[in-house]
Amino acid sequence: MTFNEFSKEVINNLQEYAGSTGQISMREITKNNGLVLHGITWTNAEMNCSPTVYLDGFYEKYREGMEMSEIMMKLIETFESYTPQQKIDMSFFTDYTQVKDKIIFKLIGYEQNQEMLTDMPHIRYQNLAVVFYCTVEPQVRDGIVMIHNNHLKIWNVDAQELYETALRNSPKLCPASITGLRETVGEIMGEGNIAPGKDEMKVLTNRGKMFGAACILYPGLLQEIADGIGENLFILPSSIHEVILLSDTEEAMHSGESLLEVVKDVNRSVVDREDILADSVYYFDRSAGTLRICS
Numbered sequence: 001m002t003f004n005e006f007s008k009e010v011i012n013n014l015q016e017y018a019g020s021t022g023q024i025s026m027r028e029i030t031k032n033n034g035l036v037l038h039g040i041t042w043t044n045a046e047m048n049c050s051p052t053v054y055l056d057g058f059y060e061k062y063r064e065g066m067e068m069s070e071i072m073m074k075l076i077e078t079f080e081s082y083t084p085q086q087k088i089d090m091s092f093f094t095d096y097t098q099v100k101d102k103i104i105f106k107l108i109g110y111e112q113n114q115e116m117l118t119d120m121p122h123i124r125y126q127n128l129a130v131v132f133y134c135t136v137e138p139q140v141r142d143g144i145v146m147i148h149n150n151h152l153k154i155w156n157v158d159a160q161e162l163y164e165t166a167l168r169n170s171p172k173l174c175p176a177s178i179t180g181l182r183e184t185v186g187e188i189m190g191e192g193n194i195a196p197g198k199d200e201m202k203v204l205t206n207r208g209k210m211f212g213a214a215c216i217l218y219p220g221l222l223q224e225i226a227d228g229i230g231e232n233l234f235i236l237p238s239s240i241h242e243v244i245l246l247s248d249t250e251e252a253m254h255s256g257e258s259l260l261e262v263v264k265d266v267n268r269s270v271v272d273r274e275d276i277l278a279d280s281v282y283y284f285d286r287s288a289g290t291l292r293i294c295s
Helices: 003-018 056-063 068-082 096-102 111-117 149-155 159-173 181-189 212-217 221-229 256-269
Strands: 022-030 036-044 103-109 122-125 128-135 144-146 176-180 202-206 233-239 242-247 282-285 290-293
Touching (some): 003 022, 003 036, 003 056, 056 068, 096 103, 096 128, 096 149, 103 111, 103 212, 122 159, 128 159, 159 212, 202 212, 212 221, 212 233, 212 242, 221 233, 221 282
Antiparallel strands (some): 022 036, 103 128, 122 128, 128 144, 176 202, 202 242, 233 282, 282 290
16 A cells, blocks of 8 residues: 555545544645655644644554554544643734743754745754744643744744743753763663663753753853863764763764764664754864864
């Protein structure tokens, strides 16, 4: 079954389940790094807000052997779990004074997201772009709204003001979290699957572990970390959700060129396309207090 055939069958099954009061629709959505996904929404007269459930992953499960009945059950469970039980008053989103305390930022690659950035306010940072979103919890479970150019027209603000606002909010709403790389791997694989040894690398993210690479922008944070260990830092962008910090203790051991090959290899073989941040290695000089691309 092709993806088109699969999507038509899923939409027909969902529409049958939703009945005459529900409306099932699907559209292509461009995500980070040019990834195009197919999002399904389910709306009706009693709800003005619907989660977007991406069908692409379910298609892969189908190709791997999952029965259509199980796929439909999981889709319905997802919609019912994330759909608000009543209409959501989104009128507050037209008033900047009501949303400004909920605006935070994330980092994405600049060059690889040129098309998407034409419709999004952003600040360029090195070879990255700072983009903005607003949290809408508890109104919507795990809800975020990306900020687009039309929002700025409504609010009468510019990208620089958004950046200054998000720079104040992000460390408070998404506090930084630093753990050893071994500890992080242990959480994923289980402690029994990692060998004992000294943990030199640190993982920097936020407590929610979502869009945590933006923590490198938090005022004074990299300086505090570097001063704490008494060394400059190599920063490896393992994804948009976290970065790896490596102290510059032995130049021969930690060269920007060799680390760049590690980053590229991980991006190609491990990280999902949507989550790739950059094929770069960054360097924080604690004496100068500056962050730069070193390779």
